[in-house]
Amino acid sequence: MPRVLNPILPGFNADPSILRVGPDYYIATSTFEWYPGVQIHHSRDLANWTLLTRPLTRASQLDMRGNPDSCGVWAPCLSYSSSQKKFYLVYTDVKRKDGSFKDTHNYIVTAEKIDGEWSDPVYVNSSGFDPSLFHDDDDDGKTWFVNMLLDHRRRPRSFAGIRLQQWDHETGKLVGPWKTIFKGTELDLVEGPHLYKRNGWYYLLTAEGGTGYEHAATLARSRDIWGPYEVHPQNPILSSTKAPLAALQRAGHADIVDTEDGKTYIVHLTGRPITQARRCVLGRETAIQEAFLAEDDWLYIKNGPVPSLYVDLPAARDDTAYWTPQHYTFGGLAKGGFAYKGHPAGLHKDFQWLRTPQPDRIFNMRQGALELTGREAIGSWFEQALVARRQTHFSYDAETTLAFTPLDERQFAGLTAYYCRYNFFYLTVTADAEGKRELLLLTSEASWPEGRLKFPIPDPVSIPQEVKVRLALSVRGAELRFYYALEGEEELKSIGPTFDASILSDECGGHQAHGSFTGAFVGMAASDLNGMETKARFDYFDYTPVRHESDRYEV
Template sequence: MLWDHRRRPHAFAGIRLQEFDAKAGRLVGPQKTIYHGTDLALVEGPHLYKRGEWYYLLTAEGGTGYDHAVTLARSRDIWGPFETHPQKHILTSKDHPLAALQRAGHGDIVDTPDGKTYLVHLTGRPTTQHRRCVLGRETAIQEAYWGDDDWLYVKNGPVPSLRVEVPGTRDDTQYWAEQRYTFDAALHHDFQWLRTPDTDRIFNVAGGKLVLTGRESIGSWFEQALVARRQAHFSLDAETVIDFSPSDERQFAGLTAYYCRYNFFYLTVSGTETGKRELLLMRSEASHPHGNLEMPFDEPVQLPDQGKVKLALTIRGKELQFYYAMEGQELTQIGKVYDASIISDECGGHANHGSFTGAFIGMAASDCNGAEAKARFDCFVYRPVQHYTDRYEV
């Protein structure tokens, strides 16, 4: 994909071709822009195939939002000119807002040993009337076929199908299994963190616990001690057990439902200016230009000065509820029911094209005093739930 900083007429200026010399390990020879895309614009993500006497160029257009599309072109000469498919976009939901799979684009062609052809592609499954993709950008597959005219077509397309027959036997046992993470060895590969390559600065696994070193606030552009895994289900339970003794209100650590620095929920064990422990909920919604930090509890919830605290949340479709308990006690509901759908691509600050990571659930620790207060987590539980609101999964 060629980027034109002049934007004449578009920043996404077309698909450029150059030969790669495998022996020399570098690009050689002339460069040529072989395809400028269609009027949908934002042409990118090229895949080049040779089939029979044709070269096929598969591209993405429209950005990764709701105008996303897979566009196919072909030429008998690798250098072009490339003609666009008679359907223009062989896969897209852009004109079908009620289709289950939206934001469909960035495809790739796969041939199976039994002679079938499939198109794998990116997509999103929006929830609520606001069309919010809490699971971010996902991968889907469509059955396709080559027509008598030597063009590729998506079966029942160009709108992607939610359910497709594929080779093999379906087994989603692991998908629905509870994931109980302990910290007896290295951090599980499901977890991710932000920006800090020297991870010893923000976390370590020691003594059967995940130890987070409090860094900047959860809204910081820079260094955060935040370890989280992707939300992979529309409904779920999550919980952790934390041992944390803050010295004042500038130290806090706990459980977060997180999209970005200005789009999150964060239930924390924090302190008062006299060092007493309390529960604090932080909430920010990115529909405001730089988030809108709120502390929605009417009255602080006091905690004993010592002892581990279990923090939990439930998500049922768009409804998010927090809970807490001291060690050995039953969970107690805290706060109101919040809108879980704001932890989504569409509310993540770049609603048109730029957001596609989906929501994360995890643990965080902040020390705005710079004293590196340590928060110790015994475990993390992620429990998928089948719920009637999840029209895609139940």
């Protein structure tokens, strides 16, 4: 079998839930505050994956305005009921996660076709996060709702175990008794539960240890769905905790799938750190490992528990598209793009925006350009005009051309490398108090909790009033630089210092440990703090992957 390089979903694809229906495999991953909600990838061979859809596309399903950074959609679980011939997606919309309380609202949506229109959500409960559904076809077709339980009275952490209750399809409600079936192990912070049934055993796979470098996957089993559950004799079954030099770190939050020919694989969250500070600039990604059920009826990771950078899969991976430069235009679909219901026509599937289910208030495609409507400041938790794509390579170049006529210093637009309101780099076209245009660099580098702006160049760069401006940036591992050129100029000029690109990572994401969960984005933004809705027009956007000597994973 071909050896395939992990991860299979690079760049901010966290908390994977995998599903096979016939010959088709699907993986759903978390999107947090980025809209539309949930990414679903498709494959026929486990090695080659394409983004199929983002199912949460309208306000009735998801409205995240006001959600803090790294809140929003957590750990969606994708399942299929063979008796109902229907796909189920259960997800949490987290409204608050820091401090003594967490507000975690759980919903279920359904669809007959996975890439079709998904239903309006049915509210389930708010008792915790990371819910999943288990369809027990051997038990009168019952469906069970499984999620972690929060208890704000527990100190120092509120993780209280895994709760089970039956879900009734007809009434759309939880019914019958509930029970905490598993309180976790000494690894602590038990979450991310998935239930399976094999050979008369109920298996409970959970994530433990937090989502940082102590992350792990724990397996337990019972003859009765209500427990008691015994823990795997070699717990954890998957973790990099004791292998600090392993290529794949932060391994945990996993899900299991069987192939048509009887093989078993496990997909899991992972991160690939760079720099001596061990920062995962591509966020939490999805990797895959081969597993097997031994004679003792326990599942083991092949060559585990430390995850392997390479794995044997049924097919080789074609990385041509991954390394192909992307030239995005906004007058129609770029090559390889698509528009699905709820995703604006003309915007390539690689792009997302933040929080709002009303994208027409922050951007439109007009006359072959992406037109951003200046709203709130970059980093707003409510309504900011920022359209961006994931950073999926350790080194890359990005470029766009901007037409923008600001009236004063409270109107600005440009090119940004963005993690969250506390961590971004932003090259802007703006103006001074007299309306004279200038280039200004804005950064907010690891500025939690103040979110304070920094101005890394002593004086703005004056530019003519009307010409378009070409803005560019380059990332080479942990180094980021900005460039610009005026309309008619071919050569880009450097502006500002070399920045530390590695702060665009979970490890620097503006929260305490285990508190930042997304990944670095690069894209276009516009703000009008005067409330005049000034428009900024971007002609195109280029993203060019670069093979670089500093990339230990890709070269």
